[in-house]
Amino acid sequence: MSVTTPLGFEAAGVAAGLKASEAPDLALVVNRGPRQSAAVVFTSNRAKANPILWSERVAANGTVSAIVLNSGGANCFTGEQGYRTTEATAQAVGRALAVSPDDVLVCSTGLIGEQLDLQKLESGVEAAAGGLSRDGGQDAAHAIMTTDSRPKQALHEGQGWSIGGMAKGAGMLAPALATMLVVLTTDADLEAEELDEALLGAVRVSFNRLDSDGCTSTNDQVTLLASGASGIRPTVREFTDALTAVCLDLATQLMQDAEGASHDITIEVRGAATEDDAVEVGRSVARNNLFKTAVFGNDPNWGRVLAAIGTTSADFDPYAVDVTMNGVRVCHAGAPDEPRDRVDLTPRDLHLVIDLFAGEATATVLTNDLTHDYVHENSAYSS
């Protein structure tokens, strides 16, 4: 189960020497066709890294031959020199694969504000191109890791076609993507416009509902590549459903490996007037540091949930809300219900249900608690 499971794809992951640890840090995924259609979603952060600026241009015409991804440096806020490094990386891939560099996407992840070593990138690209294989998906998934403790991969098997995926990301996971790089591959025979529609639909309810720490990265990119090698054309609806399942699988893996987290929190908002309201409420709770530290302390502090809801513009009456934690309704109609000490927060999973009683819409937002380990990892990251 990897990005090379679908027909038509090869991949490799190598150590280019960008990471001081000498761990693998460069991944290459190539689409051998027969078609090379693609759809890409980029970070909503207006401060965009150089690989984002480059890839936005490449993706515009819906044709992508290959994607190269490096960990060990974000190449963000590195000025014109940084942009030239990205461009030269795509050119190196173009030379090695005999494709146009204008059809090569580039992704980078790591520390902001430092130049990448172009020579190392070029040697890494050569090594990766030489090592491409139909079994390379696993190595590629390893090479894109930063603070991830494990690679994240997913697979959906359709009727004669499949979707494979890999992802990295362990912090800065917030709406409109995160320090999250995702590559999805499929051998379904779909046009770029069909991929666009499917990807937007899938990302909206998966990666865009993952909010580990409220921070949005400068480098996020979710890429979907289709080779058409199966010769099968599923409907866009069928394909979108399958793609959504793969994206939710990867998003859940990202939540479960979030930096320093000791709880995975699924916030299910029910009874909202609109889906936007439901998402706003879920996100507000997901970003409330006081709630997140309480969960770390195994404290079912539902008052902090209601205080977070109170800062939203969603349609609700604070004195109509129910809050349930792991099956125990601790708050009914905005007042204490079952005793809070009946809630067992020792398991890693917390299922929080908020019922607004304002309508029929629902949404689920994934987040984590705020822990000593989160503070430790993120206070030490660049030093």
Place this chain on the structure above:
Amino acid sequence: MSVTTPLGFEAAGVAAGLKASEAPDLALVVNRGPRQSAAVVFTSNRAKANPILWSERVAANGTVSAIVLNSGGANCFTGEQGYRTTEATAQAVGRALAVSPDDVLVCSTGLIGEQLDLQKLESGVEAAAGGLSRDGGQDAAHAIMTTDSRPKQALHEGQGWSIGGMAKGAGMLAPALATMLVVLTTDADLEAEELDEALLGAVRVSFNRLDSDGCTSTNDQVTLLASGASGIRPTVREFTDALTAVCLDLATQLMQDAEGASHDITIEVRGAATEDDAVEVGRSVARNNLFKTAVFGNDPNWGRVLAAIGTTSADFDPYAVDVTMNGVRVCHAGAPDEPRDRVDLTPRDLHLVIDLFAGEATATVLTNDLTHDYVHENSAYSS
């Protein structure tokens, strides 16, 4: 320098037994006149505690005889019983002072979702009313503390008139107020409308620019009481300037005592197209957990500053921005400038200057770092 420094005010602080620690937990401040004009600003949180619901009614006509404040419980999400407790507290003050309960403000702070003990409150009110004195400001400032490590007080001496103030708050300090209770007193001879204008102007650039952890409390209240006892009428402009200075003094004390903080961060945004843009940028940086943990780690990670700015809707070009930390310009025109290791973050104060080069507007936002002690205090608060 306390709320009883201005003429016409008496105060007391007593232990009513609401806190398990038996520390002082009930404060009473009385305006003996000759005038009893008042202005009040309440939390923007839509989930409002019972004392907020009560005090909004009391404040509507601009006349306030007394304010009673308790720590040891927020009386929020406590239903109708909770509202009756607030009302009965005001009635107890009315009986003790022979004033109308409809002219008595009530403030509460502490854990959400638990009932306050009305008998203890009533006994506490009697004791406080019996102990009122012209020297009681200091005791009152102590009695409103929760996780505060010290009382916060401030004073401005005008020409024959003065403003005194006290505040509590150590977490949940966010825009549109915080778990922050503030009482300001003056013997200047001003109408309620004049006090309103002055208070809104002062709060806008002081307490509303303090954002310790992005969380907005259900119980915030800033109250300004005028006795007119000096017989002097400063201009509203003159009075607003003085009030602003007192509020900034208290806001700075709140920042310096924020829960678990090891750095006080002053974010000065310059060159913004509008003041709203400047505030949005400052607030976005103040709420970025990755930036806040980096500062805790003494890491001048300016990339996280730019990533936070990139999530705003403010007018700016990411590749025109300068960032200066404690006098060292680490980022110029969106690219690395002076080496980051020249920034000394070992002092408690960090002065961060962000120049957007998009206009002439400026704003300063006060915040803190995100530390192990913050996580510890807030994961253990209710247990």
